[in-house]
Amino acid sequence: MNSKEMNLKSTEVWDGNMANSQALRQxxxxxxxxxxxxxxxxxxxxxxxxxxxxxxxxxxxxxxSEHAAMSACIGAGAAGGRVATATSSQGLALMIETLYxxxxxxxxxxxxxxxxxxxxxxxxxxDHSDLYLTRDAGWISIDAFSPQEAYDMTLMSFKIxxxxxxxxxxISNQDGFMTxxxxxxxxxxxxxxxxxxxxxxxxxxxxxxxxxxxxxxxQTEQDWHFEHKAKQHAALMGSKKVIEETFAEFKxxxxxxxxxxxxxxxxxxxxxxxxxxxxxxxxxxxVDQIRKDEGIKIGIVSPRLFRPFPLExxxxxxxxxxxxxxxxxxxxxxxxxxxxxxxxxxxxxxxSRPLVTNLIYGLGGRDMTVTGLKDIFRTLDxxxxxxxxxxxxxxxxxxxxxxxxxxxxxxx
Amino acid sequence: xxxQKVIKNLKSFSTAAERFEGSHLLxxxxxxxxxxxxxxxxxxxxxxxxxxxxxxxxCTAIYPHTSWDCxxxxxxxxxxxxxxxxxxxxxxxLRNKGKISKDTPTPKFVTFGGDGSTYxxxxxxxxxxxxxxxxxxxxxxxxxxxxxxxGQRSSSTPIGASxxxxxxxxxxxxxxxxKKDIVSIMAAHGSPYVAQVAPNKWKDMVKKIxxxxxxxxxxxxxxxxxxxxxxxxxxxxxxxxxxxxxxSLVFPLYEIIEGRELNITYRPKNIIxxxxxxxxxxxxxxxxTPQFEYIIDEWQRRIDERWVFLQKREEIRL
Numbered sequence: 142m143n144s145k146e147m148n149l150k151s152t153e154v155w156d157g158n159m160a161n162s163q164a165l166r167q168x169x170x171x172x173x174x175x176x177x178x179x180x181x182x183x184x185x186x187x188x189x190x191x192x193x194x195x196x197x198x199x200x201x202x203x204x205x206s207e208h209a210a211m212s213a214c215i216g217a218g219a220a221g222g223r224v225a226t227a228t229s230s231q232g233l234a235l236m237i238e239t240l241y242x243x244x245x246x247x248x249x250x251x252x253x254x255x256x257x258x259x260x261x262x263x264x265x266x267x268d269h270s271d272l273y274l275t276r277d278a279g280w281i282s283i284d285a286f287s288p289q290e291a292y293d294m295t296l297m298s299f300k301i302x303x304x305x306x307x308x309x310x311x312i313s314n315q316d317g318f319m320t321x322x323x324x325x326x327x328x329x330x331x332x333x334x335x336x337x338x339x340x341x342x343x344x345x346x347x348x349x350x351x352x353x354x355x356x357x358x359x360q361t362e363q364d365w366h367f368e369h370k371a372k373q374h375a376a377l378m379g380s381k382k383v384i385e386e387t388f389a390e391f392k393x394x395x396x397x398x399x400x401x402x403x404x405x406x407x408x409x410x411x412x413x414x415x416x417x418x419x420x421x422x423x424x425x426x427x428v429d430q431i432r433k434d435e436g437i438k439i440g441i442v443s444p445r446l447f448r449p450f451p452l453e454x455x456x457x458x459x460x461x462x463x464x465x466x467x468x469x470x471x472x473x474x475x476x477x478x479x480x481x482x483x484x485x486x487x488x489x490x491x492x493s494r495p496l497v498t499n500l501i502y503g504l505g506g507r508d509m510t511v512t513g514l515k516d517i518f519r520t521l522d523x524x525x526x527x528x529x530x531x532x533x534x535x536x537x538x539x540x541x542x543x544x545x546x547x548x549x550x551x552x553x
Numbered sequence: 554x555x556x557q558k559v560i561k562n563l564k565s566f567s568t569a570a571e572r573f574e575g576s577h578l579l580x581x582x583x584x585x586x587x588x589x590x591x592x593x594x595x596x597x598x599x600x601x602x603x604x605x606x607x608x609x610x611x612c613t614a615i616y617p618h619t620s621w622d623c624x625x626x627x628x629x630x631x632x633x634x635x636x637x638x639x640x641x642x643x644x645x646x647l648r649n650k651g652k653i654s655k656d657t658p659t660p661k662f663v664t665f666g667g668d669g670s671t672y673x674x675x676x677x678x679x680x681x682x683x684x685x686x687x688x689x690x691x692x693x694x695x696x697x698x699x700x701x702x703x704g705q706r707s708s709s710t711p712i713g714a715s716x717x718x719x720x721x722x723x724x725x726x727x728x729x730x731x732k733k734d735i736v737s738i739m740a741a742h743g744s745p746y747v748a749q750v751a752p753n754k755w756k757d758m759v760k761k762i763x764x765x766x767x768x769x770x771x772x773x774x775x776x777x778x779x780x781x782x783x784x785x786x787x788x789x790x791x792x793x794x795x796x797x798x799x800x801s802l803v804f805p806l807y808e809i810i811e812g813r814e815l816n817i818t819y820r821p822k823n824i825i826x827x828x829x830x831x832x833x834x835x836x837x838x839x840x841x842t843p844q845f846e847y848i849i850d851e852w853q854r855r856i857d858e859r860w861v862f863l864q865k866r867e868e869i870r871l
Binding site: 171172174198199200202203204205206208209212213214215216217218219220221222224238239242246348349350351354355356357358359360361362365369 | 599601603610611614615616617619621622623624625626627628629631632635636637638639640642643644645646647649650652653660677678680681684685
C-alpha cells in the first residue's frame with residue numbers, strides 16, 4: 142500500500158477517467174509509463190496529481206509516444222514489478238506493435254483503454270474502433286459500461302494479469318466521453334482493502350534478479366514459433382477461469398456481481414441485441430419501456446469479456462431467442478462487424494439458429510438514443526415474427542444520406 | 554562507483570569472466586562481438602542488457618539458446634532504449650519502496666543497437682530517454698548499413714558507399730549523403746558523457762566505457778563496427794580495416810563531457826590518406842574510376858575539415 146492514504150467517501154462522484162486513476166493508485170503500481178491522448182488523458186493527469194501530492198510511491202515516466210509507453214511498460218514489467226498505462230485511439234494504433242510483444246513475452250501489463258474512433262477523418266469521440274484493433278493482439282480485454290465498472294475492472298485487471306496461471310496483459314475498456322467524462326456515483330474500496338485485494342506483485346523471471354539471469358524476447362522460427370504461440374493461446378483461453386474466480390472474489394468483497402457475459406431481461410426474451418460499452422445501459426431503459434408499452438419481449442446480451450471471447454456463454458445466452466441484432470460500433474471495413482462475426486460463430490453450431498443481423502451504429506461519437514434503440518427493437522421483432530430477415534443482413538443505423546444496407550440473406 | 558575490472562593487456566581480456574558467450578551466430582570477423590565483449594568486460598557489476606532487433610540480437614538469442622549470461626531483453630527494432638528506461642525506472646521504484654534493499658549495489662544498464670536502430674528507426678526513443686535522463690549507457694554498433702537485412706542504406710551510410718538500396722551503377726556512385734553526425738546530436742541532448750570508440754583501440758575504448766559506467770545519467774557511445782559482410786573485406790581484416798578508419802581520421806576517437814568539453818583521445822602518429830581506407834573496402838571500389846574519383850577528393854576534404862573542427866572545439870572548451 143502507498144505510504145500516504147487517501148480518505149475516500151463511501152460514495153464518490155467520479156468520471157470514468159478518475160475511476161481509472163483511483164484504481165491505479167490503489168493498485169500501488171510500481172511504474173506507469175504514459176503519453177496523453179483524448180479522451181484518456183485525465184486518467185494519467187489525475188494520477189500525476191496523486192503522485193505530485195505524495196499519494197503514489199511508484200514511479201511515473203512521461204514518455205514521448207504511446208509506442209514508447211508500452212515499450213517502457215514491457216521493460217519495467219520484465220524487470221520485475223507492477224506496470225500500467227492508459228491510451229485511446231491513435232495512441233493505441235501507434236502502440237500496436239508493442240501490444241503483440243507484451244503478450245508474446247508474457248508480461249503482465251494493465252492498459253486502461255478509453256475507446257475512441259480511429260482517423261481519418263480525425264475524431265476524438267467514442268466508438269469501438271480501437272477496441273476492435275486489439276482483437277488478435279493476445280491480450281485479455283474486459284469492458285466496463287460505467288465509471289463504477291471502470292473502477293472495478295481496472296482494479297481486477299491487475300489481479301487477473303499477474304495471476305501465475307495467466308501472466309498476460311489486460312485491457313480495461315470504457316467508452317470515450319460517455320463513460321470517461323460522465324461523472325456518476327462510484328462506491329470505492331478503502332485504500333487498504335483495495336490494495337490487499339489486488340495483492341503483492343509476484344516476480345517471475347525478473348531481469349533485476351541477478352541470481353538467475355534470464356533472456357527475454359528471444360527469436361523463434363518455424364521450429365519453435367508455433368509452440369510458443371500455442372502456449373500463449375492456451376494461457377489466454379485458460380484465463381477465463383481466473384477471471385471468473387476474480388469476479389467471484391470481488392463480489393464477496395463488494396457485493397457487485399460481474400459475469401463474462403452480461404444479460405438484461407433475457408429470461409423470457411424472444412429477441413435480443415448484442416452490444417458493448419455504455420450502449421448497454423441506454424438499452425436497459427429502452428428495453429424496459431418497450432416491454433411495458435408495446436409488449437415486445439427483448440433482452441440484452443453483452444460480452445463483458447471480449448477476449449478471451451466467451452463463445453459458449455454467448456451461445457447459451459442466446460439459445461431461446463428467434464432473432465438477434467449484433468450492434469457494432471466500428472466501421473466494418475468491407476465486411477460484417479466484428480461482433481456479428483463472433484456471435485454468428487457462437488450460434489452456428491447451436492441447436493436453435495436464430496436470425497442474426499448486423500447494425501453498424503454510433504461511429505465517431507454519434508449518439509444511440511432510447512428512441513433509436515426502440516426502432517431497432519421493432520424491426521427485430523418483426524423479423525422474428527415473420528421468421529425471416531426482412532431487410533439485408535447489415536444496416537448502417539443513424540447515418541445521413543441514402544440507406545446503406547448490405548448482404549442479401551439468400552445470397553446472389 | 555562501479556567496481557571495475559583491471560585490464561592491463563589483451564590476455565587479461567581473453568581470461569576475463571565472460572557474460573557474453575563465445576558461441577553465437579555472428580559472422581566470422583564481425584566487430585560486434587569484440588565490442589560487446591569489451592563493454593561487458595569493463596565492469597564486474599550486475600548487468601542488465603537490452604538489444605534492438607538486428608544482427609546482434611538475431612545471432613545471440615535464438616530459442617532455445619542464449620549467448621547471454623546476464624539479464625537480457627529484446628523487444629523490437631526501435632525500442633531497446635525505452636525498454637531499458639523501463640528497467641532502470643523499475644529498479645528505482647523497487648528501491649524506493651524497499652522491495653530491493655538499498656544496500657544492494659546498483660546494477661549497470663546497457664543498451665546495444667545498430668545504426669539502423671540508433672540513427673534511424675529508434676532515434677525518437679533514444680532522444681526521449683536522453684531528454685528524461687535515464688541512468689544507462691547506450692552503445693551504437695555502427696556498421697553504417699542495415700546489415701541484418703542484407704545491406705540496405707541507413708542514415709549512417711557514408712557518401713559513396715554502395716548498398717542494395719543505394720547501389721553504385723553506371724550513373725550513380727551509390728550513397729549520396731554524408732553520414733549523420735550522431736555524436737554531436739547526442740551531446741546536444743545534454744548527455745553528461747558522449748564518446749566515439751573503435752574496438753581496435755581497445756585501451757581507449759575500455760577507458761571510455763568505464764568512464765561511462767561511472768557517469769550518472771544517459772551515456773552515449775558510438776562504436777565503429779567494421780562489417781566484413783557489407784563492407785566486403787576479408788573476415789581476417791577487421792582490425793586492419795578498423796585501424797585504417799581511425800588512422801585516416803574517417804572515424805576520429807574523442808569524447809564530449811557535459812556537452813561542452815571535447816577531448817580528442819587518439820591522434821594518429823601518421824595520418825594516412827582516406828583513399829587507403831576506402832580502397833580496402835569493395836563497397837567503395839566504384840569510386841576508383843575516372844567517373845567517380847572526385848568523390849574521394851570530396852571525402853578527403855570533408856575529413857580534413859572535420860579534424861580541424863574537432864581540434865578547435867577541443868581548444869576552446871565550449
